Structures are given as C-alpha cells and as structure tokens.
Amino acid sequence: MSEIDAELRTAIRDEVAAALDELLSVLDGFDAPDARPDELLRTAFRLFHNVKGAARIAGLGHVELATHLIEDQLATLRKTRSAPSESLRRSMREALTLVLKELEGADTKASFDALIDDVMSEAGNVAAPPKPTVTVEPAPAPAAPARPELEETIRVEARRLDRLMGLSAEYLVQHARQVERQARLRALVERVETAQRKNPALRQALGASLGELVALAREDERELRRASQLSSDFDSALRQVRLQPLSSAAAFLRRIVVETAQDVGKEATLALDLGDVELDRQVLDGLREPLMHLLRNAVDHGIESASDRRAAGKPVRGAISIGARVAGGMVEIEIRDDGRGIDRKRVLARARELGLIDDEHGEKQRDLVEELLFSPGFSTTTEVNHVSGRGVGLDVVQRRLSELGGRISVSNGAISGACFKIVVPASVLLTRALAVRASGGVYVLPVAHLRQTLRVRSDQISMVEGTGAVTTPNGEPLRLRWLASVMGRERKPDPPMLTVVVVTDGSYQQGLVVDEVLGDGSFVSKRLPWNVRRVPGVMGATQRGEAALALVVDIPALFRSKADSSDASRRPHVVAERAKPRILVVDDSLTSRTLERNILTGAGYEVEIAVDGEAAWALLDKQRFDLVVSDVQMPLCDGIELTRRIRRSDRLQNLPLILVTSLDRPEDVAAGGSAGANEYIVKGRFDQQALLDAVSRLL
C-alpha cells in the first residue's frame, strides 16, 4: 500500500466504515416487504462510487477495480430495478470489509483478486473484463458528507479534551474541599458568636471585628455557592462536548457480526435500535471490547447451525439485536439473539466436573449459573466454552465493564436465545459514588451498583450457610459482607445497629456492612499504580477531602469471590461480653426518676439521668445510649419536643424511645405517637413490669 498519511487514512477508514454501515441497512432493506429497490440501488451505487474515489486517492488499485466492477453491476441492476443476487450482496459486504482490513494494515490483495473473480463471473461475462487499469469519470470529493450539515463543527484532538476534562475534574475535587472548609469556618464563627453572647468582656474586646468576621464568612459562603454552580455548569458543558452518539459505533458492530458470521459459516443479521443515546467518548471506547465479545459469542455460540435452526422451526438466518436507552445518567444496552440460549443444566454439569460446585448446590442453580458464566476459572478453557455454549471472555467482559463503573447480567429470552444487559454510566471520568467508612478506611461505592441503605439490628442476623444474613423490609433475604474484613482491616465489635449498603451486580444483591455513610459525590477514579496489577475487590483509588486516598470498591468482584467458611467478612463479630444496655431517663420529678432508675438498674441496665429535655439532648450529643425513657411534661424542652429532635437527627433517628406520663388523654398519646415515640406508658397504670416489658421489647 502506498504511503498515505495517517490522518488521510483515518478519514478514509471512517468513510468506508460509515459506508459499510449504510450498505448493511441497504441490504437488509431489499428483504423488507415494502422494499423500494430503485432507491436502495441508488444508495448502494453512491456508496461504491465514493469508496472507489477514496481508493483512488489512497492508491489502492485493486480496491478501485473491485469497487468499479460492483458499481457496474449495480448500474445494470438499476435499469431493471431488480434486487441484487445473494452472491453480489456477499461480494458487496466483503468488498467493504476487506477495504477496512486493508486500511488497518492487512494484506488483502489475494482476497480482492478472489472477489474480483466472483463479481466478474456474476456479471456472466456479459461485460467484457475491464483492463487492470480503469479509467473512470471524476469522482465527487470522497470526504463529502452524506447527510446535510446542520451546524458548524470543528475537529478537536481527543487528548486536548481529555486534558480539559481532567482539569475540570481536579478542580471539582478542589472545590469540594473548599466547601468543606467553608462549613468548618461557619461552625467556628457560630461558636465565637455564642461565646461572646455569654461573655460581655469578650464582646467588648471583639468589638466590631466579630460583625465583620460574620459578614465576611457570609459573603464567602455566597461566593462559594456561585462558584459551585459555575463549576458544575462548566463540567457538564464540557461533558456535553465529549459525548458521542452510540450509533457512531454501528459500523463497527455490524462489521463484527458480518465477519464472525463469515468466519464460522453462519448467517446472522444485526438489528440496531440505538436511538439518540449519547455516551462519553471514553465510555464508548471502553464498550467496544465487551460488545465485540458479546456479539462474537452470539454468532459463534448463541446462533445454532443452519440445520439445527431449520429443525427447530426457526429462520435459517439468526437475528441479533442491540437496543439502548438512557435511564438516569446510566445507559442500558441489551444484546439479544434468537439462538439456543444458555443451557443451565450443561453449565452446572460442567461446573460439577470441574469441582467448582458440589451436588448440594443443585437446588439453587438459578443463582449459580450466572456466577459461573462470569467466573474466570470457568471461561478460560475452550472445552468449557463448548459445553456451556457461552463463556468466551465473559469474565473479561465483566471486568472491562467494571472498570467503566458498569455491570452486566444475562438471562434467557422469553421465547429463545439469550439476552445480555449492560448498564454503564454515560460518563466515567467522574464516577458518582457513595463514600463510606469502615474501620478507619474510606471507601467509595459506585452508584451503578447501589440499591439502598438499611439500618439493621445486629441481633437480627441469622447465619445462613456460614454467612450472616438478614431479611430486608421487602421480605427478601440479604446476605451480609463486612466491608472492613473484605478490605483486610481489623474489625471492631458490631454495634447494636448496623449500617448496611445494599449492592448489586445486576442480578443478585448483597449487604455491605459499613461503619458510616459519609455521603455521595462525584469522584475521579484513578487506576492503581503500575506494580499493583490486581487487588481483589478494588478497582482504583480516588482523593476525597481526606488526606489519604479512598479505594474504589469493585462491587462485581465481591460477588465473584467464593463463599468460604473461614471467611471472616461473612460473619458477624462475636462479641464476648455484651455491654449492659445504656438507658437515659429524663424526668423533672425527683421521685419519678429515682423510681425509674431503681427499676431499671435492678434489671441490669446502666442508667443515666437528665432533668429535662435540654439536658437530655446535651447528653445524647456526647454519649451513646441504647434507649430513652422520658417524661412528657417538662420545662424548657418537653418529651414531645425531645422525641421530635431525636427523630430528626441523622444519628439518633432509630433510637428507641418510651414516653412516660400522667396524662392519659387520647390526644396526648396521639401526639407522642406522631412525634415518633415507640411506646407510651401512663403513670396511672405505672408498674414495674410494664416498664421492663416495654424496655425489653425495644432493646
């Protein structure tokens, strides 16, 4: 091939790829019931005419000859308005596929010679074979766009956009730190204000300075809010620039199906319904490999041989379809085929042979099949692929998607075939994620894998096959993993209430036990250093506000690791000696609170006393309690108000609370209930056992 510069080669490659895309839909069009052969032929003619022009510019003589011959054939067909024969259609597809290979550096001379022979014999020797050097009429400019240009565009090198995007992401992180500092400043100003209110000497000393400080802090806060708006607008505008339509990958996708079908001697069509879905360039690039694997699998393993299909009463030509849609910042892509689907029995049988599972697992095979399909050990040998009918590189597919912050699941179609569903974020440089703390480490969980956050009582954990499990509010069983143990950290004893983040790999869910949810945000995920190729459960690291880095958790990997009875991450921490439950008694009457304290300490509880709601609130702020027993009528802050405050507090909202009162009016009981009290005990009926029963019900 002659020396053409890289830029020109890229331009030609893009044009030919687009032409192939268009050709494939033209060829499909001939089979449509309302086909308009004349229009389709005109389009095909234009395509080959343009490719011929491009080939001449690139100095690809054999391509020029082949496309010229096809063009001639199409011209003849146009006169009779008849559809091209199967063999000509194949030649047309092959011609453009070969041009792409040639442009990618392959030597396709021999293939083109064979193709030229085919086309010439197709012509039935009607036309005299043209001389090797063809003279053709001046072609239109090859780069002329096929569709009208709507808006003025400019071409920008991708790496310049990447640089801008990187800077914007770094800035957002920097800005987040500024916001954090602003919050600290505000709290500090409030503390100084409170102090000067109580201390006249201080007030005098500070004079006007404090007022100025307050005004300055407010102004700073306003400016920061404006900066927040600007930086997030800037970031989203920049991300718009990087978006590319998913349909720009259409030619690539069609080519894979055509090529694989040719390679394995099957027939398959690809129907695309990509809508106007747009993705970040980086995500689009990252999707190429997974989509390629899935399409190859669909053709090679999913679609049956022609004879099997005939026997099953299916059309000989296999149908593959890709559909895409946008849902809340995520893009969902479904790849379906009408082939044989996944044979669960054979997958399980093979897994047993390999010793990956034992017979006891037979009952839960639905859960297992998917896990097995995506597990690396299962899919690396060709024998397994043969048996499972699927599996080429499915673990690789899953890993690539994970790196993009996405996930994949598989199911069998309603009638036939398999359906793979991919979910990826529309943009990856910034990953939306939840930050959590576990034993002193900060971890981020990408939102693509999150379902919900739950509070679970640790005494409600049951052991299921060596794994701690609870029942979710929806009544579903949820297996737990302690994130601290997964991440190799020393675990603290479990508190009475656990914070559980429910995560999913697309099909199954798991509860990750964490110490604290720190909040959500957008993070720049960086790859691990070069010498750390793979850490199970970790896909990168990111800088949050803290000095140390936060690890980005590879959630699908947590589903891949096998259950093992020695795995501490799956068990609740055995608490050797459970601390006495601490109860806060709030009552302004000395008699009442002494009585209550005696009853409760006698029953083995640890009791603290507060004389009114304000005092109780201050204690709750500093100390940990497992339950509150409060009077209703108190000066300053009454029991109802205290209940409301507790229920409004993020930290205390689940704290069990009993209201004790002499009031026995239904509206007071109702007020207590609506404020959020768990139990209401009336002093008139007050007896020791009623209080103890209520306490033990709640603890």
Add this chain to the structure above:
Amino acid sequence: VAVKDDAEQRRARVLRERAEKLARVDVRTRREEPDFEVAVCRVGDERLALPVTRLREIVPLPPLTLLPGAPTWLLGIAQVRGTLLSVVALGALLGLGGSGANARYAALLDADQGPIAFTVDEVLGYRRLYTTDLAERGSSGDRQRPLLGVTQDLVVVLDVEALLARPELVIE
C-alpha cells in the same frame, strides 16, 4: 520535573553540604571524574546508598492507604503531586528487618513502567562514588540483595536497576 518548594530545596542543600563535608576525602589524587552520585539514607540500622540515576526526589512520607491482601512490605498507595504510586518498605523488602513503620521519608524512583516510592528512615546526604571504591559484590554474603557493593565505610550501595526489576514488586 516537579518544582520543589524553598524549604525542601534548602534542606536538600544543607544535607548535601553536610554530606560533602562528611564524605571521605580520598588522599590519592584522581584524574577521572567520580562514577556516580548516591543519596545516602538510613534504613533501620543500615546505611544504604541509592544511585541518583533513577531517583526523582525524596519527600516526607505521604499519607498511606492500605490495600487488602498486600504483602507486608507494601505499606500502601499514596498520591504525590497527582500521581498514584505504591509505597514500599525498603527495609522489609530487602530483609533488613523493620516494618517501615518509623520511616519518615519516601524516595521516589522512576521505574520504566512508572514511579514507585521506597521508604527510608532518614536522609544522611549525597556523595560521589568511584566503582573501584566498592568492595566486591557478594562479599556481603547475601546474593539475594540487589547490591552494587559496599563502600569502605560500610555504606551499602543498592543496585537500583536490579531492585526495580524484582519480579515480586509486581502484585498480580
């Protein structure tokens, strides 16, 4: 090239001057230039010299983030000027003992694949060395260590190329 701040530059200069003063002045007059320059650091009880060819800079130990399942000598990962790198306890890796817990500095080396940091307890200075000054490699009695040799005053000169090429540095 990273821009060092004033304090760092000043410290480096002080250390270099001090090291030059301390450096043994050979009584023999030499015609040729010294073969290489090394940074002399203390790691545990030993003095190690890192040839500057691969040395990017020595920085105060950055905050570390633990990786699950990592070998003990991999103290964690850290970010230095926007780059993510591994921080390796040099003493533990070389079997000199010490967990690296007391290390206060990280020496950033440029491997072919990217930067990597090794912890050192203290930076003693810089000096110039002649290859002929080094006792035979292997006389240390330990073939496993990536050493170029030992100086007359018993500073162990590391073979940085061999250190960075160690297969166990890469965690699969």
